[in-house]
Amino acid sequence: MLNDKRSTGEAFTPALINMGKTEEDIVLIEADSGSSSGGSVFGESFPEKYYDVGVAEQSLILTAAGFALTGRRVFASSFGSFLVGRAYDQIRSSIAIPALPVRLISTHCGVTVGEDGSAYQMLEDISLMRALPNVTVLVPSDHNSAFRLIQVVGEYERPVYIRLGSFPLPSIYEVSDNDFIPGGGRLIVEGTGVTICACGIMVHEALKAAEILSQQDLSAEVIDCYSIKPLAAQVILASVRRTGCCVVAEEHSCRGGLGEAVASLVSRNYPVPVKFVSIEDRFGQSGAPEELQEYYGLTGTEVVSAAVQAWTMRRR
Amino acid sequence: MIDDKMDKRLQLIAATVRKDVVRMIGLARAGYVASSLSIVDILTVLYWCEMEIFPEDPHCPSRDRFVLGKGHGCPALYAVLAHRGFFGREELWNYCKLGAMLQGNPESGRTPGVDSSSGSCGTAPGIAAGMALSLKREKNPPRVYCLIGDGELQEGSTWESILLAAHFCLDNLVLIVDRNHFQMDGTVESIMSIEPLEAKFSSFGWKVFHSDGHDVISFSDSLLKAGENNNSPSVILSETRLGKGVSFIEEAMNKGNSIILSREKIDLALKEISRAAGKVEGIYNAE
Numbered sequence: 001m002l003n004d005k006r007s008t009g010e011a012f013t014p015a016l017i018n019m020g021k022t023e024e025d026i027v028l029i030e031a032d033s034g035s036s037s038g039g040s041v042f043g044e045s046f047p048e049k050y051y052d053v054g055v056a057e058q059s060l061i062l063t064a065a066g067f068a069l070t071g072r073r074v075f076a077s078s079f080g081s082f083l084v085g086r087a088y089d090q091i092r093s094s095i096a097i098p099a100l101p102v103r104l105i106s107t108h109c110g111v112t113v114g115e116d117g118s119a120y121q122m123l124e125d126i127s128l129m130r131a132l133p134n135v136t137v138l139v140p141s142d143h144n145s146a147f148r149l150i151q152v153v154g155e156y157e158r159p160v161y162i163r164l165g166s167f168p169l170p171s172i173y174e175v176s177d178n179d180f181i182p183g184g185g186r187l188i189v190e191g192t193g194v195t196i197c198a199c200g201i202m203v204h205e206a207l208k209a210a211e212i213l214s215q216q217d218l219s220a221e222v223i224d225c226y227s228i229k230p231l232a233a234q235v236i237l238a239s240v241r242r243t244g245c246c247v248v249a250e251e252h253s254c255r256g257g258l259g260e261a262v263a264s265l266v267s268r269n270y271p272v273p274v275k276f277v278s279i280e281d282r283f284g285q286s287g288a289p290e291e292l293q294e295y296y297g298l299t300g301t302e303v304v305s306a307a308v309q310a311w312t313m314r315r316r
Numbered sequence: 317m318i319d320d321k322m323d324k325r326l327q328l329i330a331a332t333v334r335k336d337v338v339r340m341i342g343l344a345r346a347g348y349v350a351s352s353l354s355i356v357d358i359l360t361v362l363y364w365c366e367m368e369i370f371p372e373d374p375h376c377p378s379r380d381r382f383v384l385g386k387g388h389g390c391p392a393l394y395a396v397l398a399h400r401g402f403f404g405r406e407e408l409w410n411y412c413k414l415g416a417m418l419q420g421n422p423e424s425g426r427t428p429g430v431d432s433s434s435g436s437c438g439t440a441p442g443i444a445a446g447m448a449l450s451l452k453r454e455k456n457p458p459r460v461y462c463l464i465g466d467g468e469l470q471e472g473s474t475w476e477s478i479l480l481a482a483h484f485c486l487d488n489l490v491l492i493v494d495r496n497h498f499q500m501d502g503t504v505e506s507i508m509s510i511e512p513l514e515a516k517f518s519s520f521g522w523k524v525f526h527s528d529g530h531d532v533i534s535f536s537d538s539l540l541k542a543g544e545n546n547n548s549p550s551v552i553l554s555e556t557r558l559g560k561g562v563s564f565i566e567e568a569m570n571k572g573n574s575i576i577l578s579r580e581k582i583d584l585a586l587k588e589i590s591r592a593a594g595k596v597e598g599i600y601n602a603e
Contacts (some may be wrong), residue, residue: 027450053476054479054483056479058438058442058472058476059445059476059477062439062441062443062473062477063443063446063449063477063480065439065442065443066432066443066444066446066447066449066450067449069381069431069432069443069446069447070447070450071377072450089436090442090473092436093434093436093439094434094436094439094442098423099425
């Protein structure tokens with residue numbers, strides 16, 4: 001594991017600038033969010049490929065749809081709460097239904113947004129976006145995978161939603177690692193005792209948990225489920241067939257996120273006990289990101305206790 | 317400019333379109349006949365005189381675009397597209413049926429000639445503005461026309477897009493307001509007043525034109541002026557009547573009643589449209 005800590009959100013601008021150099025038709029649209037997402041830096045390099053529509057998320061999505069309909073390669077970015085929350089109808093009617101290739105990038109999701117509190121700490125975006133047919137949902141766990149996924153979806157001809165975070169994290173993957181595609185999942189620790197599925201910051205907590213569990217002679221298998229939809233079904237099912245139990249960890253509401261996606265997959269194909277480490281049907285609040293992570297139980301320790309519980313109930 | 321002969325010809329085309337709209341909605345037992353009839357003349361002028369279109373190559377990049385905001389008026393758009401050759405007229409008779417190419421609201425991937433999906437009120441102006449902004453980088457930017465109902469001006473998202481279009485000086489965008497003064501629950505002014513419209517648009521930096529949306533000369537004149545407008549988007553406030561062309565539908569709408577097109581009502585409507593067209597045709601042939 002490398003030591004430099006960077007957020008997934010920090011991958012956004014470098015990945016776009018990289019594409020902007022070669023791709024004539026690329027466009028980034030922001031809603032007064034460019035200085036927060038870093039998008040305005042892209043705008044300085046490529047002023048003719050950058051637009052800011054002001055504090056107007058509905059207009060952001062509709063403008064993006066219009067650009068996509070003229071064949072441009074569109075990225076639209078804003079804060080998760082407002083991009084998904086305020087403009088949900090526009091996303092549904094003008095991007096998801098016509099299946100337009102618009103890449104929606106949301107920044108500042110989850111409780112690790114910190115001090116801005118519940119209004120900005122979007123915890124329902126994955127469930128809302130997962131519910132829309134035609135939409136791919138991605139939640140990268142480190143800077144390098146985020147960089148790669150942003151580039152991959154640049155070539156992707158379907159609507160995509162990517163959740164990026166602002167919380168600095170160590171790298172899990174090498175810079176040269178290219179093996180990230182929609183529908184993929186990465187088995188990053190092999191084990192036989194319990195399957196741990198995670199996305200975003202919780203992949204890091206799952207790795208910590210796997211370390212602790214190994215000291216307790218419980219061998220955990222950790223899967224980075226960066227593609228929430230489509231889910232890496234074969235990777236997850238192959239794992240639960242070996243382990244007979246599963247934990248799902250995510251910085252998201254327990255309703256409709258990765259947890260329920262995995263539970264649904266498993267119950268339809270190979271039912272095993274599933275335990276959840278997520279946020280129990282409540283909103284966030286102000287605080288330091290680390291404090292909030294602890295307060296809402298989004299920690300390696302919680303993953304360990306969920307893993308032990310799942311293991312005692314395992315399918316034999 | 318539209319001369320007298322062209323005026324008559326367009327009226328005859330509009331009559332043909334109106335009859336197909338009545339037939340489609342009658343067959344489907346679904347759809348909004350009054351709302352569709354109010355936009356037929358506007359669409360006829362756009363698709364026969366104004367827009368650069370390529371029915372044999374509906375995705376041609378240099379084509380002008382059209383976005384229908386009032387999705388419930390789509391039978392009129394479908395009939396126009398069929399008569400312009402984007403698809404066979406027989407498709408009209410499957411409108412709204414399971415598996416049909418012609419959905420209850422327009423879908424771009426599904427229907428040749430439909431440049432954008434729509435139906436959710438207040439989305440069309442934003443999509444049209446996005447198209448116009450994207451196309452402005454072309455040497456000869458194609459033009460984008462967007463037709464919305466007047467009730468749609470109550471949507472907040474519409475005004476976000478009106479701001480945007482002026483800010484980016486989208487002179488290749490023409491917004492047409494089908495000013496029929498009615499919305500689902502009653503008259504627009506009684507439900508939620510939108511006047512003074514001209515002052516609102518002007519203060520937002522738009523150039524405002526007025527027209528009679530059932531007079532093809534008046535409407536095409538305003539299109540001509542909008543075409544000469546530089547550095548700002550144009551809006552044409554087009555006065556129209558719900559159910560235009562079929563008197564019993566117009567009367568019912570004025571009283572706030574809904575219309576169910578029975579077999580007899582369909583025949584009555586077709587007869588009235590044909591009779592009016594017959595008069596125009598007589599003059600047209602005599603000339």
